[in-house]
Amino acid sequence: MKLQLKELAAALNITPTTAERWIRQGRIPVRIKENHCVFSLASLKKWADANSLTYTSPGAEIQQVPENPVDNLHAAMERGGVYYNIEGGSVEEVITAGVNSITCFDTQGQRESLHESLLAREELMSTGIGKGVAIPHPRTPLDYGEIPAFITTCFLKNPVDYKSVDRQPVLVLFFLICPSSKRHLHLLARLSFCLREEEFIKFLNQIPDPAAFFKKIAELDQRFDAP
Numbered sequence: 745m746k747l748q749l750k751e752l753a754a755a756l757n758i759t760p761t762t763a764e765r766w767i768r769q770g771r772i773p774v775r776i777k778e779n780h781c782v783f784s785l786a787s788l789k790k791w792a793d794a795n796s797l798t799y800t801s802p803g804a805e806i807q808q809v810p811e812n813p814v815d816n817l818h819a820a821m822e823r824g825g826v827y828y829n830i831e832g833g834s835v836e837e838v839i840t841a842g843v844n845s846i847t848c849f850d851t852q853g854q855r856e857s858l859h860e861s862l863l864a865r866e867e868l869m870s871t872g873i874g875k876g877v878a879i880p881h882p883r884t885p886l887d888y889g890e891i892p893a894f895i896t897t898c899f900l901k902n903p904v905d906y907k908s909v910d911r912q913p914v915l916v917l918f919f920l921i922c923p924s925s926k927r928h929l930h931l932l933a934r935l936s937f938c939l940r941e942e943e944f945i946k947f948l949n950q951i952p953d954p955a956a957f958f959k960k961i962a963e964l965d966q967r968f969d970a971p
Contacts, residue, residue, distance in 0.1 A: 872908030
């Protein structure tokens, strides 16, 4: 079967940069011939399955993971976990350290595809939203099969120049990873509700322990859902 590199990357839900690098490293059963990716569909599907990736034929409708309509910020953040003293002196370094902290993934391939997607998004525009906060997320949703949406919270060891809109260094990263645009917007709205409050920003700057952090998120979830 023949596909262009961008088509193959889209079929595997990874970036073209990641696909090209994996082909060059011989990690993926695909070869380049006359500007096209040539492969055995059966071999590629077997490889994708072994690496917890999905192959979706170009033009086919992507099947979304069933989503829990009552899912909230607290649940997504508990799945993603909260981590402290994340090291790094640049945007790329703290993103790399943050991705390595995420425990939701079963394979290195999933972790690497997320890493590439996050860095590609930062190249387009910084996800530093101001007030010492950044929300790294892929440019397009990443579907990892049975892994639901999650938010991993990372408190940095040292503030980093993130090229934020207000030029303030960033102390906290919220990695927002969702299998669909609908879920992304749902959780982003809840997170934005929290970050609009100066009291919550001050709370983050105190670097709360996990118990206090999740208690505060649960309280804000309730306020968001209140009539």
